[in-house]
Amino acid sequence: MERYDINDVPDPFACAMEAALSLAVRLAAPESAALDHAAVESLIETDGREILRRFFQGHLDLRALNEENSPPPREVTGRDGVPRTHRERGRARQLTCLFGTVSVTRLAWRNRGRPDVRPADATLSLPRGRHSAGRRRLAVREAIHSSYDQAVEAIGDRCGRVLGKRRAESLVVEAAQDIDAFYRHRIASPCTADMPLVIQVDGKGVVMRPEALREATRRAALRKKQQGRQARLAPGEKPNRKRIATIATVHDTHPAKRRPHDIVHPPGGRSDRRKVNPGPKAVNRWCTASLIHDPDDVIAEAFTQAADRDPGQHRPWLVLVDGARHQLDLIQAEARRRHVKIDILIDLVHVAEYI
Template sequence: MEEMAAVQGRELARLLLQAHLDLRARREEAELTVLDTCSRAALADGRTRLERGHHRELSTVIGTVRVTRCALRSPGRPNCYPADQVLGLPHERHSLGVRRLAVLEAVRGSYDAAMEAITRCCGKVVGKRQIEHLVWAAAVDVAAFYAARVPAPQSADMLLVLSVDGKGIVMRPGHLREATRKAAERAKRTFRTRLATGERSGRKRMATLAAVYDADPAMRRPHDIIAPPGGRSTERTQHPGPEAQAKWLTGSVEHNPEHVIAAAFEQAQSRDPQHQRCWVVLVDGARHQLDLIQAEARRRGVTIHIVLDLVHVIEKLWAASRCFHDPCDPAAEDWIAVKTVRILHGCAQRAADEIRADGDRRKLTGDQRTAADKAAQYLNNNADFIHYDQALAAGWPIASGVIEGAARHLIADRLDITGSRWSVPGAEALLILRAVISNDDFPAYWRYHVAAERQRLYPAHDQDEYALSA
């Protein structure tokens, strides 16, 4: 009974919509018939010939209906359909409701799963490839939407935090960047059937992600960040870190990192046009990104405080610990805690010297101390960005969990599903639409997109004296 009610209820709704469109068609024909030649010419930009009974199919969320309308014609010119403009019909077969549903389902899972979900809900109204093209078309107004959007103002003592990261996406042949494609062609494989250690497949194109958010300063101590050997004392309350507010995400696989970083700075600029707030930029140590961030800050004349992500530092220390401890030795965790606390106190150079000294004392050579030397070198190379004692005293964030979570959510959860291979337009559209949804902006964006699509399809405002009513 439930299945019968669901299927027949949808058919009843489709028949009601069909009847409504038929009624509109009869009223339109009656209204246009009584218009004189001059009125028709004013209505349709000089077209005066009236033809009745033009039909088109429209796939909607309750099934496919037939739209009957009149055409105003003129020799050598395309037909004008006044009812299409009144109804806001797209030129293609699928209604705006189907397009919106296609976007919401496609960003959640594969296109096959999206088609199955739409078919269960609406019947057979759209195919897999059509869903893909509808998603591409739905993403065209995202940049204009955010350019016109004004963020809510914040007080001057609120932190303004930016973070940038990159993540690779497996692409179809022909959609890789030229440098990646040439590197893959030059690469010599050790094995025919698998990659050896250190070899790369050369199938990925790097996407750049950026996050901008507000946060109240939260002052902390080193032991609030990491527990010392033996655990934390119960006599002191652990202080939480800054909490992200009004988070905004963006990303692109089509454009270069310069474009995404400029977009992030543009969003930050709109939140603080007078540069009265403290700008904190969290990075992972990638030199290319650092250079681009610093160049963009100079171009905009804004002072930024760059902080190296502590999680990346700790990962380097874990790798170094294996030079001195067995992989399952609990003492490795205490060794890392001691070094991390020292770095959090602002003594990164001392920690690097101690790591090298530990290697010398144990008389490690060659590959035995490679990870330890890399960790020490990493601390030295980023010495300007690891003043964690100052960052903790000022209440700044020191970990890039927001952008790391964005990389998992925007890319790994959808674009990195098993067997997926992407074109640049397809990956770009899904990436930016997932970012819009993550920003909780999709309802507002869809209203903006519908208005922009109507303006593109029907730019003339000549409907003042012509109104259809149901």
């Protein structure tokens, strides 16, 4: 007699396979033959996203099933070192990924008066909020290249309308909050004595809301507004609407021998007779910027980073600036305070734009 199949555990990927088969049937139907390529593309994009979401959900369900059926560990403890002795099944939470929203079910180990411990959360590296690492990475990448409105629109085109503007702003802020800690724990590779150490300082105007302007700038903007309409502004010109952010970077570089024609195009253009030598490449970059702190604080932080890389000052220190007088004064004052010998390089091409 043939034995009955007592394995009644459902296939976690059955829903995903059913959705994939349904899409194949729709594409093979006579009605789809009358669609243009844009309609077919939109159909595959919409239904395909749901298929991917179901595959992700099936994978999470399989992991939850394996966790429940696995032998329990000898002891589960929390950060406080207290064992969690009671196991509770079916503890679910929502996770919004690139394909939609999925449910993550896992075991919770409990002890009276203590917070729950969920080992699967650490294995999956689940975020504190609902949005996955892929969704956060996408929000940051889109926000860098455009406004928040455009970033939300781009995310909606790829993932569906699942993210608002305010939430996109918070995701970008959360992604940037550990930059300082990242740089503090990052150790630059050691360099030889003939490898220059470069410090670069610059200022960047950032358009601000009226309430965020400094008092003197705000009063100047008010006077300008009271004067009425003025002449047409040049591209990028926004007087009395900006605050200057101080940007500083420190990096190592390999010396590169270059000739004049490697930098400036000769009259008539370049020829193939002389090979152009490549310029120096920056490595081990460290960067900081601030709208809040004074420029001297940012410059001092850059010098501290440089001193950590070359405590004995065995390497040549180069400081690159665009010729701003107040930056030069602050840089020279900081070098005197630290008794550091520096060579200042001024970007003459940049300075020529103001002459």
